[in-house]
Amino acid sequence: MHRLFDTSQIITTPKPISEYKALTFDCYGTLIDWESGIWDAMQPLIADNKRDDITRSVGLEAFATIETAQELHTPDMVYSELLTKVHATLATHFELKTNAQFNAAFGQSVPHWPAFPDSADALRLLKKHFKLVILSNVHREGFAASNKKLGVEFDAIYTAEDIGSYKPNAKNFDYLIQHIDSDLAINPDEILHTAQSLHHDHVPATLAGLSKAWIDRQNLANSDHWGATAVVKERPEIDYRFCTLLQMAEAL
Secondary structure, rough: OOOOOOOOHHHHHHOHHHHOEEOOOEEEEEEEOEEEHHHHHHHHHHHOOOOOOOOHHHHHHHHHHHHHHHHHHHHOOOOOHHHHHHHHHHHHHHOOOHHHHHHHHHHHHHHHHEEEEOOHHHHHHHHHHOOEEEEOOOOHHHHHHHOOOOOOOOOOEEEEHHHHOOOHHHHHHHHHHHHOOOOOOOHHHHEEEEEEHHHHHHHHHOOOEEEEEOOOOOOOOOOOOOOOOOOOOOOOOOOOOEHHHHHHHHHH
C-alpha cells in the first residue's frame, strides 16, 4: 500500500520511479498551461461587455462547471466544437452578449495555450528513461499544435477524439491500458500516470489500478485552489507528488 500524499515534494513508495517503463501524461494543466490559455481566450468577451467584476478565479470556476457538464452531455463532440458551446454557455452564465465569432474563436484557442516553462526541458530528460504517452481530453488537431511547444516526440498519443469520451470516464483509461499493451507491450503495473487534475486523472486512474504521480502546479495539497477543474470531495491516494514536472525529472 502506498502512503497517502502529504505536503512534501515526493512520497516514498516501495517502487522507485525508475522501475516504471512508461509515463502516461495528461497534457492540459500538466504540460500546457490551460488555465492561462482559457483565461486569455475569455478576454475578448469580457472586454466587449465592459465587465470588470469577472475575475480570473471566478471565470475559471465557471468554466470548470460548464465544461464538465458539456463533456458529460456530448462525449463524442470534438473538443474545438465543445469549447465553442462552452463559451456560449459562459456568456449566458455571466449575462454577457456574445456572437458566433467570439464563440468560434474560443473554440479554436487551444493552439494558443502556452506550455509551462519547465515542460520541454523536463520531457527531454524523462524521454531518456521512459516511453512517453499522452492521454488527452482534446482533439488530435489541437494536441498536434500543442505538441510543437513540448520539444519531444511522444511514443503514443490517445485523445478524446480517438476514444469517443472525455476523462474522467473510465472508458478513457480502459482504452489507454489496452492500447499501451498492444502498441508498446507495456503492462499496467509498468505505467506511472502523471497528471495535475485529481478530477480528470487521478480519481479514474486510481479506479483503473494505475500508479500515479501528481504534478501539483496549483499547490492544491495545501490549498483549495481548484482553478479550471471540478472539485473532488474525496482526494485519492497518490504515489508521488511534485510541484513541477521538472522537479519530477530531476528527482531521477
